[in-house]
Amino acid sequence: MSDTKAILERRERLLGPNMTTFYRDPVHLVRGEGAWLWDGDGRRYLDCYNNVPHVGHCHPKVVEAITAQALTLNTHTRYLHEGILDYVERLTATMGHGLDAMIMVCTGSEANDIALRMGMAVTGKTGFIGTDNTYHGNTDLVSQLSSKKKPIGGRRDQVRLVPSPDSLRPLGGSIEGQAQAFADHVAAAIADLEAGPHGFSSLILDPFFANEGFPDLPKGFLDPTAEVVRRAGGVIIADEVQPGFGRTGRHFWGHERIGLAPDIVTMGKPMGNGHPVAGVVARPEVLAAFRSGFGYFNTFGGNPVSAAAAMAVMDVIEDEGLMENARDVGDYTLDRLGEISHSMIADIRGAGMFLGVEFVKDADLTPAPEFASDVVEAMRDRGILLNKLGRWGNALKIRPPLCFSKDQADLFVDTLTDVLEGLPA
Numbered sequence: 238m239s240d241t242k243a244i245l246e247r248r249e250r251l252l253g254p255n256m257t258t259f260y261r262d263p264v265h266l267v268r269g270e271g272a273w274l275w276d277g278d279g280r281r282y283l284d285c286y287n288n289v290p291h292v293g294h295c296h297p298k299v300v301e302a303i304t305a306q307a308l309t310l311n312t313h314t315r316y317l318h319e320g321i322l323d324y325v326e327r328l329t330a331t332m333g334h335g336l337d338a339m340i341m342v343c344t345g346s347e348a349n350d351i352a353l354r355m356g357m358a359v360t361g362k363t364g365f366i367g368t369d370n371t372y373h374g375n376t377d378l379v380s381q382l383s384s385k386k387k388p389i390g391g392r393r394d395q396v397r398l399v400p401s402p403d404s405l406r407p408l409g410g411s412i413e414g415q416a417q418a419f420a421d422h423v424a425a426a427i428a429d430l431e432a433g434p435h436g437f438s439s440l441i442l443d444p445f446f447a448n449e450g451f452p453d454l455p456k457g458f459l460d461p462t463a464e465v466v467r468r469a470g471g472v473i474i475a476d477e478v479q480p481g482f483g484r485t486g487r488h489f490w491g492h493e494r495i496g497l498a499p500d501i502v503t504m505g506k507p508m509g510n511g512h513p514v515a516g517v518v519a520r521p522e523v524l525a526a527f528r529s530g531f532g533y534f535n536t537f538g539g540n541p542v543s544a545a546a547a548m549a550v551m552d553v554i555e556d557e558g559l560m561e562n563a564r565d566v567g568d569y570t571l572d573r574l575g576e577i578s579h580s581m582i583a584d585i586r587g588a589g590m591f592l593g594v595e596f597v598k599d600a601d602l603t604p605a606p607e608f609a610s611d612v613v614e615a616m617r618d619r620g621i622l623l624n625k626l627g628r629w630g631n632a633l634k635i636r637p638p639l640c641f642s643k644d645q646a647d648l649f650v651d652t653l654t655d656v657l658e659g660l661p662a
Contacts, residue, residue: 339524453584
């Protein structure tokens with residue numbers, strides 16, 4: 238029988254205090270398959286949250302590819318191997334906008350760190366902009382953008398954070414005016430940076446605005462913002478760690494879905510289905526400027542085993558029609574969520590295998606983060622794993638592996654319906 242208390246005590250002693258865990262009663266996981274997980278007591282959970290196993294936990298084709306390559310060769314890219322070249326050709330073929338050169342790394346944090354430095358190398362300037370409710374990783378440079386915990390010593394003067402868009406509380410006071418209002422905030426931040434010693438190099442954003450609560454935004458929403466950035470000579474970075482690789486169902490990339498033409502695209506977790514592999518895609522001249530300015534090398538980035546894992550993920554997405562499955566099951570799940578009647582549900586939104594339910598307390602749209610937390614914990618107790626996000630933490634974050642089925646969607650929605658009926662509003 239799993240001894241959670243003993244594991245937590247050992248974890249704190251060996252890994253240090255205040256290490257993050259999910260849920261008031263953390264789950265001790267020992268096995269996974271598809272969209273299912275099992276704990277140390279043999280209890281099964283439906284994974285409606287984890288975007289790391291993008292094509293399903295322990296997918297046999299990915300495991301086989303990793304094993305076969307590890308049995309053959311694994312070294313770094315100062316030696317030649319064709320696996321990384323084959324992968325880059327295949328991945329960049331899914332993009333347009335001249336994005337056909339790549340650096341492979343190990344984490345999304347590394348990818349975004351490189352992307353920000355690429356912007357500096359291209360422009361010769363060091364100021365960058367993100368939104369005020371975002372997360373892009375935890376290197377020293379990238380952590381300057383984190384909206385959850387201010388860096389020790391305060392945020393550097395080269396960083397500006399602008400208000401993020403919102404479905405229920407739109408910038409500028411209206412849905413129709415929100416795109417221009419967002420662009421106006423970016424323009425003001427650019428002007429502020431240009432007036433100082435740093436200047437403006439780049440805007441980094443998740444084109445799905447996932448951590449911001451993934452507001453329902455139309456294609457073309459970022460057009461005014463892109464125009465502002467281009468006019469200032471800046472670089473646009475699309476962080477695709479969450480919406481990329483077909484998660485939104487109808488587009489392989491989040492920037493494609495919203496109609497954005499980025500200069501740099503970063504990716505991470507889903508790329509290797511749990512194997513630590515990530516990447517930065519850019520136009521050749523952008524990558525060349527970075528190589529010249531920083532002389533970058535990553536020992537493990539793009540090693541043969543990582544390249545094999547990433548290639549296998551692409552194979553599975555294509556062979557099993559997982560982007561189409563994300564579309565179909567996502568639409569089905571969204572429809573089923575729309576059948577739920579509850580006084581605290583203010584909005585149900587999302588795309589593909591990235592959905593959410595936002596809770597408020599009253600007609601004034603007062604956020605209800607405590608209620609959202611109670612829902613998450615009750616669902617965990619019923620064997621459904623999900624979480625919450627957004628500026629106030631009042632929206633459910635529903636983000637299953639792409640192999641999620643309609644039967645699993647029914648189990649999820651039926652359980653959520655029961656949980657909501659049992660919680661005091």
